[in-house]
Amino acid sequence: MVRAVWNGKVIAESGETVVVEGNHYFPRDAVNPDFLRDSDLHSFCPWKGRASYHTLEVDGKLNVDAAWFYPETKSRAKPIEDRIAFWHGVTIEA
Template structure:
């Protein structure tokens, strides 16, 4: 079971994560949505597509753009469409 935590809160927990480029991607249904705030940030991966971001907010503290996902992917990354990955100090274990 993989678990993502930040600032003492469990952001996501699942035994169905997918590893891509050393990142654990969590299924969308495994996240605790109350901590996720939509961001206007986007980035592009040549083989996955355009990523969207969430900022994480826990107990009044904000970690900007600390989670990302691909709402639509290119064919090579179909298995992570909608799945969420973390960085910027979010601990995944």
């Protein structure tokens, strides 16, 4: 079981993450939606496509743009489509 933890809370937990470029991508239903806030940030990866972001909010603390996902991927990245990965101090426990 892999977990994403920030500010003392388990943000996501799954035995079915997909690892790409060292990042664990969690199924969306394995991520606690109570901790996710929408973000206006987007970025682009030449082989994955356009990424969107979420800010995490835990106990009143914000971790801005700490989660990202690809709502629609390019063909080579289909295994991570609409899965969520984390950074900015989110600890991944494998």
